[in-house]
Amino acid sequence: MELWHLDMEKHKLVAIFGHRYEPMWMVKQAVKNLKPIVDDFAILDDRGHDKLWRHEGEYRKILRNMALDKGATWLLVTSPDERWEVSATHKIWSEINKGRREIVLGGQLREMWTPNKYRIDGIWGRKARYRIFPISKNQDGIFENHHIQSPCYPTKYPLLKLDLNIYHLKMIGLKNRIMRAKVFKKLDPDNSRQDIGYDYLYQEEGMELESIPRGREYYPSYRKWTFKVPERYLDGEG
Numbered sequence: 211m212e213l214w215h216l217d218m219e220k221h222k223l224v225a226i227f228g229h230r231y232e233p234m235w236m237v238k239q240a241v242k243n244l245k246p247i248v249d250d251f252a253i254l255d256d257r258g259h260d261k262l263w264r265h266e267g268e269y270r271k272i273l274r275n276m277a278l279d280k281g282a283t284w285l286l287v288t289s290p291d292e293r294w295e296v297s298a299t300h301k302i303w304s305e306i307n308k309g310r311r312e313i314v315l316g317g318q319l320r321e322m323w324t325p326n327k328y329r330i331d332g333i334w335g336r337k338a339r340y341r342i343f344p345i346s347k348n349q350d351g352i353f354e355n356h357h358i359q360s361p362c363y364p365t366k367y368p369l370l371k372l373d374l375n376i377y378h379l380k381m382i383g384l385k386n387r388i389m390r391a392k393v394f395k396k397l398d399p400d401n402s403r404q405d406i407g408y409d410y411l412y413q414e415e416g417m418e419l420e421s422i423p424r425g426r427e428y429y430p431s432y433r434k435w436t437f438k439v440p441e442r443y444l445d446g447e448g
Contacts, residue, residue, distance in 0.1 A: 267355030293428035316340030317374030
């Protein structure tokens with residue numbers, strides 16, 4: 211799989227993410243999942259943060275600077291609860307090695323309902339995540355800066371969606387889905403950042419599930435986890 215890192219002297223792809231509510235074993239699994247793809251990691255241990263949610267724009271900037279300190283020329287933005295399909299290395303590096311600038315690579319977001327099935331009806335089948343793009347110093351002005359739902363990539367760059375699955379594991383289990391909705395409703399009670407609101411995250415009317423195709427699995431295997439947020443954060447100012 212390392213054969214696709216053809217221009218490592220020219221390109222250095224660094225994965226960036228932070229962790230706060232996720233256990234360390236989940237962070238370690240995310241690293242294992244991405245090791246065949248990226249050259250390095252910039253990981254923020256955010257467990258000391260004392261609010262429900264860190265300002266996303268500021269958080270993204272911290273991570274970008276951490277990656278730049280490691281010599282990043284490209285970023286892969288992810289989360290501890292995401293897994294990238296096993297064939298991602300070839301698909302990503304074949305584009306990076308074309309040498310194009312000002313582009314954002316993405317894939318199909320698969321919201322997992324079970325460890326091996328994701329939802330495809332309605333909005334669920336249209337979700338994508340654009341997470342990979344070139345980076346250099348003094349670029350802060352090209353990024354948006356919102357408290358929540360702040361795009362992680364330069365929104366003026368053209369988007370290229372690859373035939374690539376990104377699996378989101380936090381949606382496995384009704385309790386996790388309900389907790390995600392509670393968090394976002396606390397942060398965005400007026401739906402100012404998402405018109406559709408957040409109750410849809412756990413509603414199942416018209417649900418259709420699809421199994422992960424053979425050859426596009428994720429690794430390591432799923433390990434059960436419950437997303438928990440202290441009640442004081444949901445009851446307080448956030």
